[in-house]
Amino acid sequence: MPRIQLLNRVLASNDALAEEFRKQFDKEKITAINVMSAPGSGKTALIEKTVAHFKDKLGIFVIEGDIKGDLDAKRVLKAGGKVTQINTDGACHLDAFMLSRVLNKVDYKKLDLLIVENVGNLVCPAEFNLGTHYNVMLLSTPEGVDKPTKYPLMFSKADLLIINKIDLMPYVDFDFKALEKSLKLIRPSLEIIKVSCKTGEGLSDWYRWLTDHIPQTARRKPRNSGKRKAHSG
Numbered sequence: 503m504p505r506i507q508l509l510n511r512v513l514a515s516n517d518a519l520a521e522e523f524r525k526q527f528d529k530e531k532i533t534a535i536n537v538m539s540a541p542g543s544g545k546t547a548l549i550e551k552t553v554a555h556f557k558d559k560l561g562i563f564v565i566e567g568d569i570k571g572d573l574d575a576k577r578v579l580k581a582g583g584k585v586t587q588i589n590t591d592g593a594c595h596l597d598a599f600m601l602s603r604v605l606n607k608v609d610y611k612k613l614d615l616l617i618v619e620n621v622g623n624l625v626c627p628a629e630f631n632l633g634t635h636y637n638v639m640l641l642s643t644p645e646g647v648d649k650p651t652k653y654p655l656m657f658s659k660a661d662l663l664i665i666n667k668i669d670l671m672p673y674v675d676f677d678f679k680a681l682e683k684s685l686k687l688i689r690p691s692l693e694i695i696k697v698s699c700k701t702g703e704g705l706s707d708w709y710r711w712l713t714d715h716i717p718q719t720a721r722r723k724p725r726n727s728g729k730r731k732a733h734s735g
């Protein structure tokens with residue numbers, strides 16, 4: 503079978519499994535989010551803050567995806583979260599099959615919010631449906647504003663863009679107007695929230711977004727399930 507066809511078949515079976523997860527999440531009234539960004543944008547920092555803020559109000563479980571090690575899982579644990587680590591052993595994204603190996607550790611009955619931290623990568627995580635309801639993307643100010651133009655697929659799949667490290671704005675070139683302009687071409691309806699996970703600025707906006715989106719689980723349509731290019735990473 504030609505490579506492209508084979509890869510499309512892999513994506514199709516991934517989608518089928520992800521749809522099964524989605525059905526289970528909806529049945530159990532669980533909201534699931536897929537957190538994606540480049541390495542170092544602050545995904546784990548955001549999750550630490552989120553867990554600490556909501557842990558007494560909501561049932562939360564975190565799945566950490568990394569190529570190697572459990573550094574991030576340890577951080578979430580320290581923040582008071584329930585967490586498990588997936589090591590992809592070289593793969594630069596999570597897929598539904600990897601998720602299926604840890605979802606049996608999750609007690610759905612006690613769960614309101616499932617947070618999946620994807621592998622830090624702006625390319626292929628966007629191609630793999632995990633059955634989650636929302637793609638939450640982070641972009642940190644030191645990364646600059648050219649990323650949507652360079653990695654449009656990731657930004658086109660995002661439901662929310664969190665601009666992190668706004669405390670560094672005085673020291674970096676981050677032209678917010680230019681960012682908005684490029685996003686208009688890629689995903690005009692994209693919501694943006696500016697935060698600093700370090701100082702806490704803006705985090706209340708993120709908590710509000712999350713609270714607003716948690717009860718809507720069952721009414722959401724699947725995302726990430728359209729036709730895509732084959733994955734090669």
Ligand code: MG
Nearest residue numbers: 545546574619
């Ligand atoms: Mg991380």
Ligand code: ZN
Nearest residue numbers: 594595626735
């Ligand atoms: Zn990959």
